[in-house]
Amino acid sequence: MQEENVNVFLRNVWYVAGFGTEVTRTPMQRRILGEDLVIYRTTSGVAVALANACPHRQLPLAMGRVVGENLQCGYHGAQFAADGRCVLVPGQVEVPATARVRSYPVRDLYGFVWVWMGEAALAATVEPIDLYAFVDSGKWDTRDGYKHIACNYELINDNLADITHVEFVHPSTLGTGEVRAVRGHGAGDPRPQAVHRFDVKSVADGIDFLFFAGNTRIAPAFESGYRRFKQAGEKDYLDFLLDFRFRAPSFWLFSPTTMKSGHPPEEGVRTSSPIAITPEDQGSCHYFFKTCQDYAPGNSAETAWWHEQTSLAFDEDQAVLEAQHANTSGPGKNGVSMAISFQGDGMGFQIRKLIRARQSAESGAPPTTHATG
Amino acid sequence: MQEENVNVFLRNVWYVAGFGTEVTRTPMQRRILGEDLVIYRTTSGVAVALANACPHRQLPLAMGRVVGENLQCGYHGAQFAADGRCVLVPGQVEVPATARVRSYPVRDLYGFVWVWMGEAALAATVEPIDLYAFVDSGKWDTRDGYKHIACNYELINDNLADITHVEFVHPSTLGTGEVRAVRGHGAGDPRPQAVHRFDVKSVADGIDFLFFAGNTRIAPAFESGYRRFKQAGEKDYLDFLLDFRFRAPSFWLFSPTTMKSGHPPEEGVRTSSPIAITPEDQGSCHYFFKTCQDYAPGNSAETAWWHEQTSLAFDEDQAVLEAQHANTSGPGKNGVSMAISFQGDGMGFQIRKLIRARQSAESGAPPTTHATG
């Protein structure tokens, strides 16, 4: 459904439109922020994103084919340059002056193709988040993953920002009693006193947070991820450090490290997952992620194992997110209610507030206090 | 689709929400009168029905699990008591005072779980229809059946109230020329003069009717049902007695008896089917039924045979009802028209009138004369 999406999404921002490897000379169709795009590479390899409708009779341009540096419509053969201008109409000398299609600024960086859905003139003033250290530095083994999630993108933000759900949604992967412990329930716990830290810091366009649980038992995936590769006694306690960064409106960088208690992170097992959430529409998202590890370079089996764990946990979230969205969207439903909140909601609220502020800055209107998403 | 269902349905009445055996410690989701419920048993066995959305972030509670006498939400672990109150939020001491979910009064009787969708305070003043004699008396062999029917529930009432359709919709089961005969077409029939009776009686909240066709050939299902178990000569004529009761808005008790002509019902073959129609929404229904027989106690093959016949006849009705609903519902359609009526429609009209009167009593408004359903 094509709805009125103006002001619903942040537009002056780089969104991931796809993996670099899936953008080829065979045009592909992708819907982003409620708009249909055709994305392809020209013969010389340049990634291009155009509106997916020929201005003549609106055939999806994704049904056409790349001819040199142009995209040729599959209906009457009109050709469009990367800037969207119609440069050729077969069988006639003149090309209608108004024949052009919207071209979206594109960046081809870090294994992602990024697209700018807002005011084109502003695209040059901002760059995508710098992922050089993870993807291009040559130190990481990485693997791509994609999920299509049928929910509003802000529900995914809420979910990622909230560490208290892991015990209930991810019992076999990320779940751990430690989360509850750090929030005040740990008294009387027979385990040795764990050292915990939970730091949240506002940065430009986002939030950085750091979680540390020391000398303790940690989430199953991290525990077994550590033990499958490193030597550790059955009863050894581990330290767990999570570096988690959010960039508005929906980019996340999730970097967990597991190490022997008291040892420095450099001796541990570290992975990192950039997560790029790109709204397809108000009720669905593209969820692009990479699983990266740098402790076993060249060991793709290790990378695959982490990818599988990560993907499993995301599947667990997806089931929750889609049920939550279905339960609150559609005729007679009013979106997710924020009327009742728990202590774990704080970060989610902070993120929603940040997005509202940027939305109002983009639209020139004062920020509203949307309670629903 | 969640529509505005206030006043569309009778609410201060017990509806069957499911069979007692399907309500277990594994929560199940069921939509009733356009509202989504989660239904389950606590560890001690008490049946509970709650609104199927956690008040915190609206995850369907049916995705949670029973913990003792509470239901635990599958997202953040909040626990709800049977009365809908949130009694625990993991990781925090205080529970938000407004955190509660609607709890629906429940009865666990006669092999059905019944739910009260109206004003809770009134639930204690009414009891579900008494089915003790059929289900709990120990005299009947019973079997459960369920159909999901995509039509407005009043079309099913019309269908059950109308004996003239059986010749056309149920030629292999319930159809018989006798129905037409009793209505005035029997003159010149070569068969011996049949004795017929058709009595209709208004009772509190419903209608009782009795149909008797004596010394005649009867509907195929009843004829072969009698002959497969009792001794009867090829040319023997039988008597057929149908005791049929309606209780507003959509409960039916269908009890046919077949016996040798002139013999008392006690010597015949009697079955009985409670039929509980529970609107799922305006355009679909749950159709719960039981097939009971008391003439061959402990003979489950006999019960199964009757269940199969009954289910077949309901399937024949379902095909008609869903096509009728599809032909009259949706954009630009105005529901079933009652503008033209046949003589067989009388009982259906009486039932619709009874429901309208109760609806207006519930809403405090004078009864309207809805001609459509």
Add this chain to the structure above:
Amino acid sequence: MQEENVNVFLRNVWYVAGFGTEVTRTPMQRRILGEDLVIYRTTSGVAVALANACPHRQLPLAMGRVVGENLQCGYHGAQFAADGRCVLVPGQVEVPATARVRSYPVRDLYGFVWVWMGEAALAATVEPIDLYAFVDSGKWDTRDGYKHIACNYELINDNLADITHVEFVHPSTLGTGEVRAVRGHGAGDPRPQAVHRFDVKSVADGIDFLFFAGNTRIAPAFESGYRRFKQAGEKDYLDFLLDFRFRAPSFWLFSPTTMKSGHPPEEGVRTSSPIAITPEDQGSCHYFFKTCQDYAPGNSAETAWWHEQTSLAFDEDQAVLEAQHANTSGPGKNGVSMAISFQGDGMGFQIRKLIRARQSAESGAPPTTHATG
């Protein structure tokens, strides 16, 4: 979806409702111009089209059965004559005076059943397009084909009226550089000078056009169609003559002939395809066609080969048409835009203008200048 279709379609015209062979004593349901019809033959073989809803309780009459010259409703057995009058209600003597269903005028001609969706009194003043020469003259071998196409019918008109798309949509069947050549791109072509003609003529209710390309290489399907049956040297050039007729609002007669260069059409390979497009609704069409050939009488393998080629080309169009429709229809979309046009659009515009004029004549309103379809 049943939408307000008044004035959207031309009504006082004969539409093909089906092939003569598919209209039998088993009633069938077909949606035409947004109205549901039941179509059948009475016992004596007369084709009848009625509104597909019993006036009593709106069961689709297509669920009933033919009884002599009447159609019997499958719910209560009411019978309807071919003129739509209810003539029998089982079990009662009187038939309600207002019990009747709309009957649509029908013609049973040329292997098609035609239906008149407009003012019944006008049906006798017009006859379906005369196809005697193709279907009933005994000179042609014919084969029927059907496609259900999910687009507005005017997009199909646009497509058939536009010869410039064949190079891009039908490279393996109808595509040929000659089309482009005739439009001015042929200069410098190494092939012998081709002789081309392209005549367009307005006729009552339609347009006739004639395309001739002489002494040239022609479209793959016609080239191989000629060569598979006739003797021709590898390097022989052929002549191609296309006789193409449009009758408002959506009937086409497509007759291509291929012959040795300089020889008369009578010595060539001629096929002919009547194409009857009948709108099902605003967003979908029935597409009935026949493939006829008269150069190899009685050779059904030859007919089948042409049918396969024709059907393949229609499939290529269908993919384009449905994608074009999906890209321009639905919430927030405004139909196909005609804002930008190419030289090949001329005939399509002429046809749209003709339809608008007839629509306004039917509705009594001045013609609007709809730019979208």
